[in-house]
Amino acid sequence: MLKDKTIQTFAIAAVLAAALGAARPKQPGITGMPEPLFWMNKMHWKHEFDVVVAGDSRVYRDVAPHAMSRSLPGLRIANYGFSGNGFTPEYLDSVEQTLDPAAKRKIIILGLTAHSLTGKASQKNGFLENSGMDPVAKTALFHLPKPFLFLSPYSTEEIKLLFSKNATPFVYYNDFRADGWVKSSKSPEKPEEAIALYKTMFAQGNSVSENITSRVMEHIKKWTASGITVYALRMPASAEMMKLENEMSGYREKDIAARVRKAGGVWLTFDYSKYHSYDGSHLVDTAAVKFSRDLSLKISNK
Amino acid sequence: MLFNSLIFIAFAIAFYVVWRFARAHPAARWGWLIAASFFFYGWYDWRYVFLLIITGSNAFFAALAMEKRPESRKTLLTISIIGNLALLCVFKYLGFLTMNLNALLGPAGVHLRVIKLALPIGISFYTFQSMSYVIDVYRGELKPTRSILHYFAFVSMFPHLIAGPIVRPADILPQLTLVRPITPEERFDGLRLIVMGYFKKVVLADNMGPFVDRAFGVGGGVGFTSMPFWWLAATLFAFQIYFDFSGYSDIARGLARWMGYDFCLNFNHPYISLSFREFWTRWHISLSTWFRDYVYIPLGGSRRGEFRRHVNLWITMLVSGLWHGAAWTYVAWGGLHAAFLSIERVTRLPDRLGRIPGGKLLSSLIVVPLVIVAWVFFRANSFGQAFAIIRLMFNPAARSLAPIFQVGIKPLLYLGIAGLMELYFYVRLDKSRFASSRLIAAFEPVLLAIMIAACIFFRGSGNAFIYFQF
Numbered sequence: 179m180l181k182d183k184t185i186q187t188f189a190i191a192a193v194l195a196a197a198l199g200a201a202r203p204k205q206p207g208i209t210g211m212p213e214p215l216f217w218m219n220k221m222h223w224k225h226e227f228d229v230v231v232a233g234d235s236r237v238y239r240d241v242a243p244h245a246m247s248r249s250l251p252g253l254r255i256a257n258y259g260f261s262g263n264g265f266t267p268e269y270l271d272s273v274e275q276t277l278d279p280a281a282k283r284k285i286i287i288l289g290l291t292a293h294s295l296t297g298k299a300s301q302k303n304g305f306l307e308n309s310g311m312d313p314v315a316k317t318a319l320f321h322l323p324k325p326f327l328f329l330s331p332y333s334t335e336e337i338k339l340l341f342s343k344n345a346t347p348f349v350y351y352n353d354f355r356a357d358g359w360v361k362s363s364k365s366p367e368k369p370e371e372a373i374a375l376y377k378t379m380f381a382q383g384n385s386v387s388e389n390i391t392s393r394v395m396e397h398i399k400k401w402t403a404s405g406i407t408v409y410a411l412r413m414p415a416s417a418e419m420m421k422l423e424n425e426m427s428g429y430r431e432k433d434i435a436a437r438v439r440k441a442g443g444v445w446l447t448f449d450y451s452k453y454h455s456y457d458g459s460h461l462v463d464t465a466a467v468k469f470s471r472d473l474s475l476k477i478s479n480k
Numbered sequence: 481m482l483f484n485s486l487i488f489i490a491f492a493i494a495f496y497v498v499w500r501f502a503r504a505h506p507a508a509r510w511g512w513l514i515a516a517s518f519f520f521y522g523w524y525d526w527r528y529v530f531l532l533i534i535t536g537s538n539a540f541f542a543a544l545a546m547e548k549r550p551e552s553r554k555t556l557l558t559i560s561i562i563g564n565l566a567l568l569c570v571f572k573y574l575g576f577l578t579m580n581l582n583a584l585l586g587p588a589g590v591h592l593r594v595i596k597l598a599l600p601i602g603i604s605f606y607t608f609q610s611m612s613y614v615i616d617v618y619r620g621e622l623k624p625t626r627s628i629l630h631y632f633a634f635v636s637m638f639p640h641l642i643a644g645p646i647v648r649p650a651d652i653l654p655q656l657t658l659v660r661p662i663t664p665e666e667r668f669d670g671l672r673l674i675v676m677g678y679f680k681k682v683v684l685a686d687n688m689g690p691f692v693d694r695a696f697g698v699g700g701g702v703g704f705t706s707m708p709f710w711w712l713a714a715t716l717f718a719f720q721i722y723f724d725f726s727g728y729s730d731i732a733r734g735l736a737r738w739m740g741y742d743f744c745l746n747f748n749h750p751y752i753s754l755s756f757r758e759f760w761t762r763w764h765i766s767l768s769t770w771f772r773d774y775v776y777i778p779l780g781g782s783r784r785g786e787f788r789r790h791v792n793l794w795i796t797m798l799v800s801g802l803w804h805g806a807a808w809t810y811v812a813w814g815g816l817h818a819a820f821l822s823i824e825r826v827t828r829l830p831d832r833l834g835r836i837p838g839g840k841l842l843s844s845l846i847v848v849p850l851v852i853v854a855w856v857f858f859r860a861n862s863f864g865q866a867f868a869i870i871r872l873m874f875n876p877a878a879r880s881l882a883p884i885f886q887v888g889i890k891p892l893l894y895l896g897i898a899g900l901m902e903l904y905f906y907v908r909l910d911k912s913r914f915a916s917s918r919l920i921a922a923f924e925p926v927l928l929a930i931m932i933a934a935c936i937f938f939r940g941s942g943n944a945f946i947y948f949q950f
Contacts, residue, residue, distance in 0.1 A: 183668040183925050187675075190929035198937050314486035331939045332888065382697055 199328040203339035210354035210361075214330060215323045217308050220258060220358055221318060228253040228281045231358075232273045233289030234263040234299065236413035239460040240453075241289070243357040245467045246474035253283065259360030260308070264299030265390055268309065270397045277406065284406045285477065287393065288443075289413040290434060292427035293376070295391050298384040351463075361463040364456040372459035373418055380426035391434065395441045402442030409477060410438045411446040414453040414461060414469055446476050481523045483731050484682050484939075490519065492735070493640075498648045499739060503659055510633035510656065513739075517638040521602070528600040531567065535603075536635045538563050539610035543617040543624035561611055568607045571597050576806035585692060602642030604803060608770055609635050613649040615774055622650050630656060639732040639739075643725070644748040645766035655741045662740050670737030672928060677730030677738040679931040685724035686900050686940025688716045691891040696859055709883040710873045711852075716891055717859050718852045719898045722750065725764070751851070752906040755830035756820040759851060767803075771796050790825070794818045809857045816854040844906075 211219065229250065231241045237259030246255050255275055263269065265288075277284045293299050311319075318326045332340070353361035398408045412431055415423075423429045435445040452472075453465040461469060481488045495516045502512035522529045542560035546553045569577070575596030582591055613635070616622035625631050634652045654702045662670075695713035697702065704710070726747035750762035760768050780794040794815070801814020824830060829846070833839035853870060860866035872878055 182664050184664065184671050186925040187668075187671060187932070188929045190926055191932040193928055194933040195936055198933055312481065312485040312487040314490050318486065329936055332937050337938075 195329065196376075198332075201340070202328075202332065203336055205333075205335055205339065207349040207351040208354075209352070211356060212323065212327050213352075213354055214319055214327060216354040216360075217244045217260070217304060218311075218316065219356065220256075220260070221257070221308050221316070223256060223276045225275065225278050227256040227276050227278060228283055229255040229285040229287065230258045230273055230304065231256070231287040231289065232258045232265075232269070233413065234259060234291055234303070235261050235368045236291050236415065237263075237289040237461060238358060239360050239362045239397065240413060240466045241287075241473065242355075242359045242361070242463075242470040243466050244359075245470035248471065249474035249478040250366045251283075254278070254281075255357070259289065259358065261304030262293070262299055263303045263305050264294055264296065264301070265394050265397075266300045266303075266306070267393065269305050270393070272305070272309075273479055274397075274401065274406070282330075286401060286406055286408050287477070288398075288408065288410040288471070290394070290410050290438075291378045291413050291415075292386055292423040292429035293384075295386040295394070295429070296384045296427070297387045297390070298379070300387075300390060353463075359466070361466070362456070362460060363462045367456040367462075369416060369455065369458055370418075371457040373416075373422060376419065376422055376459070377426070380422070385426075385428035386430075391437070394438050396444045398438060398441035408438075408441075408443035409446055410434075410443050411448070411473075414448060414455070414465075415469070416455045416458040417451065419455070419458045446473070448472060481518060483728065484678065484686075487523075488524075491516075496738065503740070505655065506627075507629060509659070510629040513633045513638075514629065514636055516647050517636040517641060520638040521636070524601050525598075528602075530602065531571075531600050532606055532636060532641075535564050535567060535607055536632055537628075539614040539635075540624075540628055540631045542614050546614075546617055546628070547624055557614060560614045564607050564610055568603055570792070571599055571603055571807045605644050605646055606635055607643060608646050608767075609640075609649075610775065612646070612770065616649055622653075625653055632801030636734070639735040640743060642734075643728050644764075645729055645732065645743050646770050647743055647766070651744065652741065658740075660740060662738065666737055666740075670734040672924070673730045673734030673737060675734075675928045675935070676725040676932050677732075677734060678935045680723040680730065682939035683931075683934050684894055685720045685727060685902055687719060687894045687938075688720040688723075688891055688898075689938070690941055691887060692717045692720055692859070696865070697859065698825055700799055704883045705878055706880045706883045707872055707875055708876045708881055709887075710869050712884055712887070712891075712895075714856050714859075714869070714873065715896060716854045716895055718751070718855045721855070721858075722747070725899065749902060749905040751848055751902050752844070754834070754840055756817065756824050756847060756851075757830075759847060760817070760821070767800070771800050775799060790822050793821055793825075795820070804858070809860055809863060812863070813854050813857040814867070816850075816857065820850055820854075897916070 208214070229243075229246070231237055231243075237257075238257055238261070241257050241259065243255035243257050247253070258273060258276055259268075273286060277286070315326075349365045351361070351363045351365070355361065398410070401408050412420075412429075412434075424431075435447075438445045448469070453461050453469050455465070456462045481491060492581060495512075497515075498512055502508040518529050518532075521532060530672035532667070534665045538560050542556045546556050549556070575594055578592045578594045585591075613622070613631075617624045630653065633656050634647070636651060637647075637652070640647050692713060695709075696717075704713075729743075733746075736743045744766055746764060746766050748762040748765065750759050753762055776792055776796040779795060780788055782789040784792075797814040797818035798811055799814070801811040801817075804810045804813070830843050833843045836842075850852040853873065856869050856873070857863075860869060
């Protein structure tokens with residue numbers, strides 16, 4: 179049997195896989211749940227929450243459910259943001275599915291960023307990627323996370339760390355929490371980093387889509403008619419980012435706010451200068467906590 | 481389901497466990513193969529299975545009818561081909577046809593409603609397979625099988641079903657009637673093909689893919705304005721599509737080998753070609769031979785004079801381009817290759833270059849860059865984007881290397897690996913004594929194990945195989 183080359187190949191491959199899996203370096207700054215499990219956990223939320231916050235990376239990095247609990251005591255709060263997310267029909271339906279139908283008070287909070295309303299966000303995003311995963315992979319990740327993650331591909335950062343122990347003084351802190359929040363910060367901070375990316379994206383013709391905006395408003399109307407309270411807001415970002423979005427993305431905050439109100443929702447406004455961003459788009463963890471408290475106070479006062 | 485997915489691995493394990501026992505008897509063998517293949521195909525969309533049944537049944541019954549009524553052979557062939565082509569055209573070309581009719585007849589006030597149906601995965605492949613069956617029976621080259629199970633086992637076999645190779649009935653039908661034990665060498669040979677295939681697809685092609693997608697973008701514009709950048713992007717696409725597609729073919733051949741069947745070679749290192757004619761004997765061999773046998777030769781091939789030869793060549797290449805997709809950019813890609821082949825035929829440049837020192841290298845330096853240029857039309861979102869990119873590729877004033885430094889090392893690293901792999905065959909190391917030595921034979925399980933580990937830990941983020949869209 180040992181002379182069989184096929185068996186030899188699999189045996190050697192098993193040894194190599196065990197070695198490479200064990201040699202995976204720990205990325206500095208990454209704590210909490212393993213990232214793939216963090217997302218898959220969210221995908222499994224069904225009928226569990228009283229409050230769900232939906233949107234893209236500005237939601238999942240900037241909204242800390244535990245910080246909202248003080249002003250919204252007794253309510254189960256979920257951060258249902260996904261990377262690069264867009265408001266597709268499947269995502270919007272899924273947002274509603276996370277709410278407990280038996281809850282006395284049901285609240286949906288929509289973080290309506292410029293990017294989340296573009297066609298590009300609806301075509302390719304973290305929610306679609308996770309829902310499109312094959313069922314065997316989904317099951318394996320959710321029920322057998324340790325072996326699944328042991329055999330997961332190396333990220334570019336992990337490959338760099340394999341060859342250079344102290345690769346870079348730059349650290350991107352990400353703490354993946356079970357409530358859906360990613361506590362984030364960067365050292366050193368790069369306040370202009372996201373500006374260049376968004377500028378390129380909007381310059382390539384990606385802009386706020388009327389179809390997608392209308393779809394969101396139709397859902398708000400449907401939800402409010404069914405007894406769900408809907409809040410919507412523009413997620414905080416740096417002043418420069420907001421100026422860029424106003425000028426290049428087709429995002430008209432006043433129009434969107436008016437349409438949200440017409441659909442039966444509540445538009446929330448904030449003094450965005452109070453919140454500090456580490457890259458122009460996302461808030462540092464302390465600012466995210468502050469923003470989350472302010473958000474929950476506004477909701478509790480309504 | 482994709483070959484590069486866990487669900488497929490689970491499916492394949494289940495298939496081969498049962499196959500071990502089912503293969504002993506023809507009905508069980510074919511029945512299990514068909515059931516598994518229908519399940520495999522239906523995973524994408526169960527409705528597609530009906531299309532496969534309709535297309536396959538069309539050819540099967542037409543062939544049987546030809547045997548019963550030889551006087552009506554031509555009519556039956558015509559009906560069968562028109563039926564299958566009509567189905568293909570409805571799903572693949574209806575939107576394209578109506579858009580072009582609107583453009584043509586718009587000034588006359590005609591405006592047809594443009595309906596674009598979702599393209600059933602693999603339809604181009606199994607339609608061609610069914611057509612080759614009925615044509616071969618018509619030509620008297622093949623006796624039709626009387627068993628519908630036998631026929632559907634051939635046309636629906638999951639390894640080749642959705643992206644080829646386009647297997648010939650004369651090759652596969654006889655194999656499906658045989659039962660013979662698979663030797664350890666054949667098992668290892670199958671493993672070699674499968675591992676190479678996965679390595680090419682998930683490690684090489686999928687690590688190049690994200691860069692190519694970013695370069696060509698979804699907006700259709702040209703975000704980068706540098707000659708070296710676009711040569712890099714186009715070369716990366718050339719290798720991405722090659723490894724993606726040849727990887728799939730290798731996996732298909734390996735899976736078939738594990739069943740005890742042999743599929744034809746579909747890619748034979750096309751980028752080491754010294755002429756365009758050679759390129760087309762090395763690229764997507766099953767498709768190019770299909771077009772040769774069922775389009776080029778029936779048109780007259782090279783038997784009706786030089787001018788007619790070129791006409792037949794152009795028709796074949798343009799249709800081949802259109803087969804790849806319902807867009808004029810694909811036709812342009814086919815047209816470019818037709819132009820290259822015609823010019824080569826007239827000038828006999830490869831033969832002339834082959835006689836001078838360094839001529840072979842010079843041939844490569846002509847063929848490969850022009851093939852890469854043609855790929856730009858294949859990949860571009862529009863003619864506008866394609867021409868903009870080509871202009872940049874030949875604009876020496878736009879020679880900034882800065883955009884390449886922004887790309888990062890990853891695509892360059894994988895392109896380097898790809899280049900070295902093909903160089904091995906270009907300098908004919910595969911034919912050397914070194915390659916056939918006992919040392920290499922003993923080392924092969926280690927090499928394959930390294931590739932397996934690379935497929936697990938260094939796979940890229942790409943997903944579907946490119947040729948699924950055809």
